[in-house]
Amino acid sequence: MAGKYGGMGTSDIKRIQELEAENRKLKQISGVRKKSSCYYCNELLAQATVLTIINLSYRMIQ
Structure with missing residues (x-):
């Protein structure tokens, strides 16, 4: 973990991991x-x- 996120605070690391998971x-x-x-x-x-x-759903509704 230290190699990938060297020098970052734990909150920064946590946020990056959340973004990566979301991605x-x-x-x-x-x-x-x-x-x-x-x-x-x-x-x-x-x-x-x-x-x-959303666009396709909207077209199907109409």
């Missing part, structure tokens, strides 16, 4: 299982996936 969940939901180091790309992809799902 993994979003990747699973969107069907993307490729390993990517670009957090912001993954975030945008997840947002786009959610918007697409």
Whole structure:
């Protein structure tokens, strides 16, 4: 753990772990299982996936 998060406080480490777990969940939901180091790309992809799902649901309702 010290190697990966060297010099960080425990609250920082905890927050990073929460974000990583959330990121993994979003990747699973969107069907993307490729390993990517670009957090912001993954975030945008997840947002786009959610918007697409909402859009499709809205169209089905109408």
